[in-house]
Each structure stands twice: as C-alpha cells, then as structure tokens.
Amino acid sequence: MNIRNKITSLFTVLTGVIILMLSIFIYHFSKRSIDKEFFHRLSVRGGIAAQAHYEGGTLSASLYNEIREKHLQRLPGEREYFFDSIPDKQVLASQNISLPDDIKIQNTRIQFINGKIYHVVLPYLYKGKRYTVLMTARNESGETSMQDIRQNLFLGILLSVIIVFVVGLLFSAEIVNPISNIINRVKKISALNLDMRLPEHSGKGEIVDLTQTFNDMLDRLETSFETQRNFVNKLSHELRTPLTAIIGEAELALDKERNPVEYQQALSVIAREADQLHHLTTSLLELAQAGNSINEEFMGNIRLDEMILSVKKLVDFTDPQNHIHINFEELPDDDAKITVFGNQNLLKLAITNVVQNACKYSDNGKVTVSLRATERQCILIVEDHGIGIPQKELRYIFDPFFRASNTTAYKGYGVGLPLAQKIIRIHRGEIKFTSMEGAGTRAEMRFPIHS
Missing domain, CATH: 3.30.450 (Beta-Lactamase)
Known part of the structure; x- marks a missing residue:
C-alpha cells in the first residue's frame, strides 16, 4: 500500500x-x-x-x-x-x-x-x-x-465516511504529490547527469528540507564522482610514467649491442623506476586496505607516548638526517588518558606518514612532536617550519594524488595524507592541518581516550 x-x-x-x-x-x-x-x-x-x-x-x-x-x-x-x-x-x-x-x-x-x-x-x-x-x-x-434516528444516523455515518474518503484522497494527494514529483525527478538523475538538481521552493517544511537534503546529497555525489574520475586519471598518469620509462629503457638497451656500462646505466634507470612503481603500488594497496574496517582481533590498547618513540626510531632509520624533537612536557600523570584503542601497525603507519612529510617539506629542519590530553581526547601535534601549504590548496590535501603547487621539487605521490586520514578516521579520530606558505605547517590529530 x-x-x-x-x-x-x-x-x-x-x-x-x-x-x-x-x-x-x-x-x-x-x-x-x-x-x-x-x-x-x-x-x-x-x-x-x-x-x-x-x-x-x-x-x-x-x-x-x-x-x-x-x-x-x-x-x-x-x-x-x-x-x-x-x-x-x-x-x-x-x-x-x-x-x-x-x-x-x-x-x-x-x-x-x-x-x-x-x-x-x-x-x-x-x-x-x-x-x-x-x-x-x-x-x-x-x-x-x-x-x-437509527436510520438517519446510519445514513449520516455512511455519507460522512464517503465524504471523508473523498476529502482524504484529495488531502493525501496534496501531501504526496510533492514527494511523487521528487521521486520522478530523482529517477531521471544518473551518473551521466549528476549536475541535475531538484527545484527548491521558498518557505519552511519537511518537503523543503527533503529537497534541500537531496540536493546536498547530489552535491556530495557529484563531488565524489568527480574525485573518482580525477583519481583514475591521476592514477593512470602516475602508473604510466614509470612503466613508460622502464619500457623505453629496455627497448633502447635491446635496440643494439651495447657495452657493459651502458647496460648498467639502463638497468639502473629500470631499477629506479621499478622502485618508484613498487612504492606507488604499495601505497595504493595500503590506502585501499585502510578504507575497510579493522578486525577487532587485531586491535588493542595503544599508549601514544610509546607510539611516538617508535615512530621516531623508524624515521631515524629511514632518514638519519632528521631533526625531530619530542615534547612530553604536558603529559598527564594518568597513563589511561594517553591510551587509545586501535591497530598498532596502521596507527603507526598514519603517524609516520605525517612525521615524514614534516621532515621532508622542512628539508630536515626542526620538527616538534608533542602529546597532551583532555578529559576525553588524546591530542598529538606535529609542527614544522618548512615550505608550508598554499591557503587555497589546503582543502585538497586529503584528495588522493593531490600535491601542492610548491612541492614539485620534492619526491612524492600524494597518497600519504589520504592514507593517514582514513586510518585516523577508522580509529574514530580526526586530523586537521593549519599552514602558512613559507612559514610551516601544524598537523593536529585527536583520538578518543579508551576507557
């Protein structure tokens, strides 16, 4: 019915x-x-x-x-x-x-x-x-x-019910017709015309709210589809570049007989491009895996102060020239206030990505990692004094493959921050960036305390 x-x-x-x-x-x-x-x-x-x-x-x-x-x-x-x-x-x-x-x-x-x-x-x-x-x-x-009286009442009831039924049909039609119009309009919207919107009316009411909600959802869908198209285009470009270099070097080396030095140079180029392709595919795999929920079996209590020390040790190994400074001056006396519930490997990957970005885009300048807590949240802050992010581009930093306009001199794929954001969201946390171009960047990660 x-x-x-x-x-x-x-x-x-x-x-x-x-x-x-x-x-x-x-x-x-x-x-x-x-x-x-x-x-x-x-x-x-x-x-x-x-x-x-x-x-x-x-x-x-x-x-x-x-x-x-x-x-x-x-x-x-x-x-x-x-x-x-x-x-x-x-x-x-x-x-x-x-x-x-x-x-x-x-x-x-x-x-x-x-x-x-x-x-x-x-x-x-x-x-x-x-x-x-x-x-x-x-x-x-x-x-x-x-x-x-009985006859009159019976006829009156019968006539009244008929009148009420007819009035009810007209009344319900007046209520349902706007909804039917919305349904018919929505049925015409597909992936090919996501720019189509429902006509909005002035005033207040549930129908106006419903129309606005649908239009807001269509805005998000259009943005999502556009992001997906951009992602595919950028992904194909990022994958095609090293593959083209590998194929080109291989064909050039096989074109004629060459001396060992030339073969070694060609293999070096192939190895370098293959290594880039390996890092890119690994990052993409991690990004895809982070989009799924975490099995409770692989989750547990994590002390963020110990996690920060572990990240520092890892970055010291991969980039010995870093200048990471750890600030634990505001640590609470209660260890429970800096303990979160999550997957240690994924959380370490997210924090490491943020810290490595700070080191890279500050040219291994001073990077401060601090930790403090409120009654309900652990707050982890990573600050650097590097190149910063242009204010107009700050809103796009979590889009896959996006790289700021001032990072062309730095190696990267634009996958680290989207990966970090997904992992932090899985842990019911949030990450925010504030930055000024040429002055540095501040990343703030908030996690709910595990009680």
Missing part, C-alpha cells in the same frame, strides 16, 4: 470512528430523553387515574373519562393497576405483570422498562392510607422516533 492510500485509509478510519462515537452518544441521549418524556406522561396519567379512583366523590369516573378523552391522548397498550398495599411478585403475577429480578416495589416512585413495556409505580396517599398505582404502556411513538 502506497503512502497516499495509507493516509487516506487512516484519515477515513479515524474520522469514521469519531463520527461513530458521536452517533452512539447522540443515540444514547436521544433514547434517554424519549424515555424520560414518556415516563413523565405515564406519571401524570397515573396521578390523574389515582385521584379519579380513590377520590371518586370529588371527581366522578365519568368525568375522569371525559377529561382523559378530551385532554389526554390514550397511550398504546395503556393499563392501570390499583393496589391497597405494596404488591409482592405473587400479586403482580396474578395480574400477568412480571418484574425484572433487580426491581423491587417499595413505598417510592419506581420506573423501569421490561421488554417494550414501560412501567411506572406511584405511591398514593389518601386519607392517611398509602396505596400503590401501577401504570403500563408501550411507547410506539418513541420506538418510531428511535427507528428514524
């Missing part, structure tokens, strides 16, 4: 239930009002009948009958019963009168309905003696009125 039919059905059912409850309320109080009016008529007739019966000297029977015929319409099935005392069930049974089990005649006025017969019991005091008058009749006019 689609949303439109659901809204219509729900609207119709709820309104129908309300109308039904209101109809039951009207029927119930109409019945009470009709019964009350008929009991009153019976009581009035009972009083007159008692006066005529017991005070015959004052009002003769013939005069009573004349008054009743002229002024009191005789009720259907009307009967009068007079008792000199309070009658019990045996006395009533002798008059073919049956009482419900919960009714007991006492020296008070009683009125009840047994089947379709209305009963009114009236105590009557005459000359110090108490008598009992019982009036019975059938309320045929009331039954007719109630039948008319």
